[in-house]
Amino acid sequence: MDDPRGDGRGAALKRLRRSHQDTVLAALARPGGLSRAELAEHTGLSRSTLYTIVGDLLADGAVLEVPGSAVPGSRGRRATRITANPRGAVRIGLDIGRSRVHVAFVDTAGRRLATGTRQLPPLPHWNRRTDAAIGLIRKVAADHDLSAAAPRGIGIGLPGPVHLDERGRILGEDTRIRQLRRVQDRIGEAFGAPTAVGNNTRYAALGEALWGGARGAENVLYIRVSDAVGGGIVCQGRLLTGRRGAAGELGHLVADPAGPPCYCGGSGCLETYTAIPALLEQCRENGLTVADAADLVRAVRAEDPAACRAVTGAADLLGAHLARLAAVFDPDQVIVGGPLAGLDRDFLARIRSLVRVHCLASVGEPPEVRAAELDDDAGALGAVAALERGSEPLSVANLQAR
Template sequence: MSSGREPLIAGFDVGGTSVRAALVAVDGRLVGSTIDEPRRPDALGQVRDLRERLVAEAAAGGRTVVRTGLCVAGSVEAGTGRIASAPTAPALVGLRPGAPGSGLGIDALANDANAALVGERRFGAARGVGDAVGIFVGTGVGGAAIVAGRQLLGASGVALEAGHIVVDPDGPSCACGGAGCLEQVASGTALARRFAETTGGPADARAAARAARAGDPTAVRLFAELGRRLGAAVATLANLFNPEVVVIGGGVADVSDLFLEDLRAAARTHMTTVTGRDARIVVGGLGRFAGVAGAAALASTGVWDD
């Protein structure tokens, strides 16, 4: 099939603070524009508008968008396609974006971490691996697992809520209703908050990264703490699932050089001997668009060879 005639799939990722979108080709290439913009209050209306833009762009290049995949920062009920929870976008709860009459043309809907790991297994750092775990760190912390080549979803489709592993029962309250969750101490949001509290600087993870790269000892320490906390969570998941690969992704992975060594050291400390021997800990290869690529892959049944 020539590259000019290949069917394209539109992938969308509605995250905690942004919406990402792109046209995805059979080999995972992002074709044409890559969109990364702040999430509007009407996130699904934003997806509809961006889909029209991508369809027009594909048509201008003589190509066709044949399917659309969407992932969201929330849980999706298996079987119903209903968004069951979305802590950063409560207006999405109860909606079924793939339902007939929605006007969105969504062919596949998934949790963002699940989609991101599918993307990494199909096109990226876990390509072809049978057993993989992913931790995706951004506004919050998402988790996903693939076991014997199949995605683990759980009875209701909400398995692997890694961000809500309780690491400190007396810790800060969480949007999930609990307290001391991993994402309250080891997300981009948590890092930004700690940076502001300890330095008086802005509550901005990018500013913290710039400070760490400039040698600021407080910022360097905060990233080391982030790495150790994520490493302990990685070890917990690796001990449970015995994966071949653990993928570290999400927006914070863009600055993984600031914490990856600490993460790996902490993970090795807490993994069992056999688990530690078998599991490779790698940074995702698809960056911030892993969810976009994964959502497209999930929508590809009958279009691309699986």
């Protein structure tokens, strides 16, 4: 009972210290800051505990000392005030994809300070992707005068399932997992910062929930239909991970158990019918040559029957599954990302009408169905949010207090 997580007294003390740091930062989430004496009073911490905690936060650059006004009756002595340092406690988010790296810098107030992208050749070795990520962080920091700030943490979004142990380390022993662990270690070491890792599409759900199309919503069902189909679910302000990191993996919902085999080992997965490559193929079979998603979108807007049939068919299949999930999750919003989300009549509106049919009418209005807003930055921004402790709901308000 002393040590329910089995990770020793050191870890328990670390958690307590972190909790006290959060209490102090929360008390400082006001303009002007507080003196140490006021902080002790506001937080209920002992003076010696408070001095240690403030010392640590000063060393981290998370808070600043500023001269305050004169203390009454003290012959002009000024109480030093402690304030939060908005640029000092920068958090960095990375989305390391199969052919691109995105980065986002966020301050203690939850504001986006800077973002950046680097294109990579398709499927480069993980060492090369890691180098690119580290270089991109340095470049964006230098370009935006953030270079001196030691990051308070780096969130790293990665493609594919990422299953973590209780301490946030990636579980598993195959080659891919060992490579991902090395990515995490190298990035953490390069900046001397704590890191968090997770699936980049799940992080995109978090990004949309905090900064994008679902801003302010506590419960968000997110799907991205692109070269692959993926998703993420935010419930009560928290990203669902599930037992093996697979919660929200919408692309491998089985649409038809008797359908064609999928690379995941299953059959008839939603992705095999509705990802962009499947829709391009379907167009080709119907005599329409479309090269990529942009081409497909143009063909739908030009009301090409083969393109419309492919896209409306995908919308109906995706909609039937999303609608049942929405009925069970009861989200505020269903957010649809990827290149098709801008097509209203043939795509988004069809999903919306299916969600309406399946939604439990007796408890009120169905959730909104909307297009994603952040698209390329969503994963990197969400990765920042993943740095927050699991025990607190994720919200911009909470980010502000850190």
